[in-house]
Amino acid sequence: MPTITIREALNQAIREELARDERVFLMGEEVAAYDGAYKVTKGLLNEFGPKRVIDSPITELGFAGLGVGAAMVGLRPIIEFMTFNFSILATDQIINSAAKMLYMSGGQYNIPIVFRGPGGSAFQVSSQHSQAIESWFAYFPGIKVVMPSTPADAKGLLKSAIRDDDPVIFIEQERMYGNKGEVPDDPDFTIPLGVADIKREGTDVTIVARSLMVPIALKAAEKLQEQGVSCEVIDPRTIRPLDIDTIIESVKKTNRVVLAEESHPICGINAEISSQITERAFDYLDAPIKRVSALDVPMPYAKNLENLVVPDIDRVIAAVKEVAYIE
Amino acid sequence: MSKQSAEPVSASGAEEKSSTGVLEAPDTDVKSLSRERDAAKMRQKGRLGGLNPETLIELYRQMVLIRRFEEKAAEVYSAGKIGGFCHLYIGQEAVAVGSLSALRKDDYVMTSYRDHGHALAKGMAPESLMAELYGKATGCSKGKGGSMHMFGKDVNFLGGHGIVGGQIPLATGTAFASKYQGTDQVTLCFFGEAAVNQGSFHESLNMAQLWKLPAIYICENNRYGMGTSLERAMSLQNVAQKGEAYGMASEFVDGMDVLAVREATARAVERGRKDHLPTLLEIRTYRFMGHSMSDPGNYRTRAEIEKYQERDPLKLFLATLKEEKIVDDKKLKEIDDEVHKQVENAVRFAEESPFPDPAEVYTDIYANPIDPSKNRSR
Numbered sequence: 018m019p020t021i022t023i024r025e026a027l028n029q030a031i032r033e034e035l036a037r038d039e040r041v042f043l044m045g046e047e048v049a050a051y052d053g054a055y056k057v058t059k060g061l062l063n064e065f066g067p068k069r070v071i072d073s074p075i076t077e078l079g080f081a082g083l084g085v086g087a088a089m090v091g092l093r094p095i096i097e098f099m100t101f102n103f104s105i106l107a108t109d110q111i112i113n114s115a116a117k118m119l120y121m122s123g124g125q126y127n128i129p130i131v132f133r134g135p136g137g138s139a140f141q142v143s144s145q146h147s148q149a150i151e152s153w154f155a156y157f158p159g160i161k162v163v164m165p166s167t168p169a170d171a172k173g174l175l176k177s178a179i180r181d182d183d184p185v186i187f188i189e190q191e192r193m194y195g196n197k198g199e200v201p202d203d204p205d206f207t208i209p210l211g212v213a214d215i216k217r218e219g220t221d222v223t224i225v226a227r228s229l230m231v232p233i234a235l236k237a238a239e240k241l242q243e244q245g246v247s248c249e250v251i252d253p254r255t256i257r258p259l260d261i262d263t264i265i266e267s268v269k270k271t272n273r274v275v276l277a278e279e280s281h282p283i284c285g286i287n288a289e290i291s292s293q294i295t296e297r298a299f300d301y302l303d304a305p306i307k308r309v310s311a312l313d314v315p316m317p318y319a320k321n322l323e324n325l326v327v328p329d330i331d332r333v334i335a336a337v338k339e340v341a342y343i344e
Numbered sequence: 345m346s347k348q349s350a351e352p353v354s355a356s357g358a359e360e361k362s363s364t365g366v367l368e369a370p371d372t373d374v375k376s377l378s379r380e381r382d383a384a385k386m387r388q389k390g391r392l393g394g395l396n397p398e399t400l401i402e403l404y405r406q407m408v409l410i411r412r413f414e415e416k417a418a419e420v421y422s423a424g425k426i427g428g429f430c431h432l433y434i435g436q437e438a439v440a441v442g443s444l445s446a447l448r449k450d451d452y453v454m455t456s457y458r459d460h461g462h463a464l465a466k467g468m469a470p471e472s473l474m475a476e477l478y479g480k481a482t483g484c485s486k487g488k489g490g491s492m493h494m495f496g497k498d499v500n501f502l503g504g505h506g507i508v509g510g511q512i513p514l515a516t517g518t519a520f521a522s523k524y525q526g527t528d529q530v531t532l533c534f535f536g537e538a539a540v541n542q543g544s545f546h547e548s549l550n551m552a553q554l555w556k557l558p559a560i561y562i563c564e565n566n567r568y569g570m571g572t573s574l575e576r577a578m579s580l581q582n583v584a585q586k587g588e589a590y591g592m593a594s595e596f597v598d599g600m601d602v603l604a605v606r607e608a609t610a611r612a613v614e615r616g617r618k619d620h621l622p623t624l625l626e627i628r629t630y631r632f633m634g635h636s637m638s639d640p641g642n643y644r645t646r647a648e649i650e651k652y653q654e655r656d657p658l659k660l661f662l663a664t665l666k667e668e669k670i671v672d673d674k675k676l677k678e679i680d681d682e683v684h685k686q687v688e689n690a691v692r693f694a695e696e697s698p699f700p701d702p703a704e705v706y707t708d709i710y711a712n713p714i715d716p717s718k719n720r721s722r
Contacts, residue, residue, distance in 0.1 A: 042524065068524065074554065079513050079547025086517020089502055090452065092524060109544075113507050114514060120708045122495035122503060123486030127711035158709050182711035211714035260716035 018199040026168035026200050027057045027133075027189060030175035031095060033204050035065050038093060041179060044071040044080055045097030045134070054099045055135060055194055081107035081132065085114045085184075088130040095179060101136035101188055102146050108153070115184035116159030129182045133175070135191035137229055138279050138327045144315035147191075147323075149228075149280035152289075154186045155257040161210055162186045162257045166231035168198040170254055173208030181210060190228045213260035215267070219249035222337045223267040223274045225290060227253055230277040230309075230328065237333035246341055256286050264290065265298050272303040273340040277333055282310035304340040309333055377654050384601060384655060388664045391603035397670050403445055403602050404665060405679050407437040407658050410461045412687045413470055414633075417460065417477060417491075420691065421637050426477040430491045433461030435632035438657035439564050440465040442605025443532060443627075446613050452500050452522070454515040455534035457492035459504025462534060466501040468494065474690035480697035487700045488708065508569075509535060509542030512561065516548040519559035523620050530558040530616035532609070537626075538569025540583055549624065553590040558616030560609065561624045564599065570635045571643040584626035592624050599629030600655045632656075 021029075034041050047054045049062040049072040062070040073080040077098065084094035098104045104111065111132060119127045139147040155162045161183055165171040171189065178185040200206075216231060217238050226234035231252050238248035249267050253260055268274055274294060276287035291306045312326045338344070392400070414432045421430045433440065436458075444453065444465040455462045463473055468484060476483030477491055485495050495503040502518060505511035515533030522529040539545055540563060552559045563583045567574050574581050587594030593615060597608040605627055612623035630652035634641045665671045671679075 074547075074550060076547040076551065078544055079516070079551055082510070082513020082544065082548070083517040083520055083551060086454075086502075086514035086519075087521040087524070088517070089514065090518050090521045092521050109507055109510060110513060113510060114505070118503075119711060121485060121489040121493040122497070122708075123484070123488050124708035125485070125495050125497040126502070129711070161710075161714070209714075211716040213716075255714075255716075258714045258716050262717045 018201055020197050021168055021200050022194060023165070023168045023171045023189065023196050024055065024057055024194040026172035027175055028059060028061070029200070030172045030179070031058065032061060032064065034176055034179040035061065035069055037204070040091060040093045041095065042069045042071065042092060043095045043097065044073050044084060046073055046075055046099045048072060048097050053097075055191070057189070057194070058097070077103050077106040078110060082110040082114060084130050085110055085118070085128055088128045089118065089126045093129045093179065095131045095133060098132060098134035100139075100146060100191065101134055101150055102148060104132065104134070105150070111154065111160070111184070111186070112157055116157045119183075120159060127182050128184045131175070131178045131185045131187055133178075133187035134189065135194070136188040137190045137192070138311070138316065139191040141318055141320060141323060143318040147316040149278070149311065151186070151188055151256060152280060152285050155286060160184050160186055160257060161255065162188070163210060163255050164188045164190075164228040165254060166190070166193070166228055166252050168196065169200045170208060170214065170252075172200050173206055174210065174254060176207045177210050180207070185210070188228070192229060196232070208254070211255045211258045211260055213251055213253045213263040215249065215263070216252050217248065217250040219247035219271065221247045221271055221273065222249070222341055223264070223271045224248050224250045224277060224333065224337065225253065225264055225274065225287070226250060226277040227256065227286075229279050233328065233330055234277050234333055237330045237337065240330065241334060241337055246337060246343065248337060259290070261290070261293050261297070265294065268294055268298045269301045272301050274302070274306045275309060275333065275336040275340055276306065277309040277328060277336075279311050279327055281313050282308060283313060285310060304342065307336045307340050309336045377651065381654055381660070384598070384660055385664055387598075388601050388603055388660060389668065391601070391607060392664070392668060395603070399445075400665060400670050401675070401679070403441055403606070404661055404671070405683065406441045406465055407602065407661065408679060409470070409683045409686060410437045410440065410464050411658060412683050413464060413473070413690070414460060416687050416691060417474075418633070418637065420477070426491070427479065428490050429457065430477070430637045431458040431635065432631070432633045432637070433458055435652065435656070436564055436566060436599065436629045437461060438602035438605055438661070439562070439599045439627050439629050440534070442602040443562060443609040445606050446609035447530070447532065450500060451529050452502055452515070452518045452531040453534075454502040454511045454518065454531065455504055456508065456511060456536060456539070457504050457506045458536070459492065459494050463494040463496060463501055463504070466496060467499045468496040468501060470686050470690035471693040474694040475697050478694040478697070479699065480694055481700040481704070482693065482697040486704065486708070488704075509539035509544040511535065512539065512544045512548040516552050516557060516559055519552065519557040519622070520555065522558055523556075528558075528617045530560055530613050532560050532562060534562045534564055536569060537563055537565040537567070537574055537583055538572070538577065539563075540586065541578060549587070549590045549592055549622070552622035553592045556620045557622055558620050559622045560612045560616060561622065563624065563626045565626055565628045566631045568631070568635065568644070571639070573643065584624060587624035592622055594624035594626065597625055597627040599627035600657045600660060602657060602661050
C-alpha cells in the first residue's frame with residue numbers, strides 16, 4: 018500500500034469520485050485555478066475542466082445554497098469551505114435547507130451534498146480562523162458529520178460521503194494535512210459512515226478521540242504503556258451518527274474513560290458522549306468520566322498561549338492517570 | 345431581448361412607468377382612482393392579442409381558485425382546523441398565475457412561505473394542499489411541512505421555504521443544475537421585497553449573472569415586510585434597478601395585471617432558455633390580507649387597502665374578459681361552481697384524511713439512514 022498524506026488521500030478521493038460520477042462537481046473558493054488554498058484540490062481543474070471544478074466568489078451563504086439547490090434536482094455537489102470558520106456564514110443553508118429538506122418535504126427531496134474543508138485548531142491565526150465547530154452541525158438531525166484522523170480514513174470516508182444521499186459535513190484537520198499513512202489504491206476502497214475504529218487496543222483506560230486528538234491520544238497511550246497503563250484508543254470517525262456501541266463495549270472492558278477533543282468543553286461532542294456513557298454504562302465506571310478539551314477561551318495568537326489552549330499529550334496523560342487513580 | 349443590458353429593460357416604455365406611477369401615488373381621490381382603473385384596463389386589453397379565449401379563461405379560473413382556496417384557508421384557520429402560521433396570497437394572484445403560465449411543465453418553481461398560490465398555479469391538487477394545512481398524512485408534504493412548506497416533486501414545485509430569502513440561493517442552484525445537465529429548463533424564484541435586503545439575494549444575483557444561469561428572480565413587491573413598509577426598510581426602493589448592480593436584465597411589472605406578468609415572464613423565460621441568462625422582475629402587487637393570520641394590520645390604513653382593491657387583479661381581469669365578450673355570465677357561473685366544488689372537495693378530503701401515523705415522526709430524516717450498531721463488522 019502506498020504511503021501518502023491526508024492531503025493526497027483527499028485529493029485521490031475527490032478525483033476518483035469526479036471520474037466515477039458525472040453528477041459530482043466541486044465548488045468553492047480557490048479550488049480550481051489556485052489548486053486549493055491547502056492544495057487538496059490540486060490538479061483537478063486541469064483534469065476535469067471548469068464545468069466540474071468551479072472557483073466561486075467569496076460568497077459562502079450563496080454557494081452553499083446553490084449547492085443545496087443543485088442537489089435537489091439531481092447533482093451531487095462537493096462544496097469546499099476554505100475553512101469551516103467561513104461555513105458559519107452558510108449555516109442557514111446547511112441547517113435550515115440541507116438538513117431539513119427531506120423531512121419537511123415529506124420525503125420528496127433528499128440532499129446528496131458534501132460540505133468539506135479544514136477545521137479545528139490551526140497554527141497562530143488567532144480566534145476567527147482556529148476553532149472546532151463540529152458540535153454545531155452534529156446537533157441537527159438530517160446531517161451526517163465526519164472527522165477523519167488518518168489518510169486511509171480520510172479517503173475511504175470522503176468517498177462514502179460523496180456517494181451518500183444525505184448532507185455530510187466533512188471536517189478535515191487543518192494541522193493534519195501533511196500527516197502520512199498507508200492508503201489502499203483500489204478505487205473501490207471506501208469506509209462506511211457511522212463506524213468507529215479502535216486505533217489501539219488496551220485494557221485499563223478507554224480514550225475516545227477524534228481528528229487532531231487521535232495522534233495525540235496514541236502518543237499518550239505509548240508513553241503510558243511504558244508506565245504499565247494499557248489504553249484503548251477509539252476514534253468514532255463519524256460523530257453523527259455516532260457509533261456509541263463500540264465506545265460502550267470498550268468502557269465495559271476498561272471501566273475508565275477519558276474523552277479528548279480540541280473543541281470547547283461546553284456543549285461539545287464529548288459532553289454528549291459522556292452523557293450517553295453515563296446512561297448506558299454507569300455501573301461499569303470505576304471513576305468519573307474525564308474530559309480533555311480546548312480551554313474555554315477564544316483562540317489566542319501568541320504561540321505560548323495557543324499551546325495552552327489546544328490539548329496536548331501531557332494533558333491526556335494527566336487525565337488518564339486521574340481516572341486510573343495513579344499519582 | 346437576449347441582449348445583455350445594464351439598464352432596467354422596459355418592454356413597453358412609458359406605459360410601464362405610468363403603471364408604476366399609480367402604485368406610488370400615496371393619496372388619490374375617487375375620480376383619479378377610477379381613471380387609473382380604466383387606464384389599467386386599457387393596458388390589459390392591449391395585451392389580449394394573440395391569446396386564445398381558452399388560455400384567458402384558464403388564467404382567470406386559476407386566479408379564482410387561488411382566491412377561493414385562500415378564503416377557505418382563512419375560514420378553517422379561524423375555526424381552529426389548521427395551526428401554525430398561515431400566510432395568504434389574496435391580492436397577489438396575478439403574479440403566480442401570470443408568471444407560471446409562461447412556463448413549461450418541466451420548469452422549476454421555488455418560493456417563500458407564502459406558497460399556496462404558487463403551488464396551485466404549478467398544478468398541485470387543492471386536496472393535497474388543504475390536507476397539508478390540516479396536518480394530515482395525505483398532505484403534499486405528508487403533514488410534515490404545513491402551510492409554509494408545500495412541495496410537489498411530480499410537478500417540479502420545489503417548495504415553500506421559511507427563512508426570508510433562503511430560497512434564492514437554492515433556486516440559483518436549480519438553475520445551475522439545468523445548465524450543467526444541458527437542459528433548457530428555467531427556474532422561477534419568488535420572494536417578497538423584504539428578502540431583497542438579505543445577503544442571499546445579492547449573493548445569488550451576482551453568481552447567476554457571473555455564471556449565466558437560467559434563473560428568473562421574481563420580487564413580489566407587496567410593499568410590506570410583515571408590518572414594516574418598504575419606505576421604512578429599503579434605502580433604494582426601486583428593486584428592479586438593483587439588477588443593474590449585477591449587470592442583470594430587469595424589468596418593472598404591474599402585478600395587478602395578469603397579462604402584463606405573463607408577458608414579462610415570457611421575455612425572461614426566452615432569455616433563460618436561449619441564452620442561459622437570468623432576469624430580475626420587480627412585480628408590484630399588494631396583499632389584501634395581513635402578513636399572516638395573526639396580523640392586526642395596524643400599520644396601514646383602510647383607505648390604502650381600498651385603493652389597491654380598486655385594482656384587484658381578479659376584478660380587473662374579469663372586467664376585461666366581460667367587456668371583450670370572452671366570458672359571459674353563464675361561463676362565469678360555470679367557473680365559480682367548478683372552483684367552489686374543488687375547494688369544498690379539498691376541505692372534505694382534508695377533514696376525512698387521517699393524521700400521520702406516529703411512526704412517521706422518525707421517517708424522512710435521512711435518505712440513507714445509518715444504524716451504527718448494524719454497520720459494524722465486529
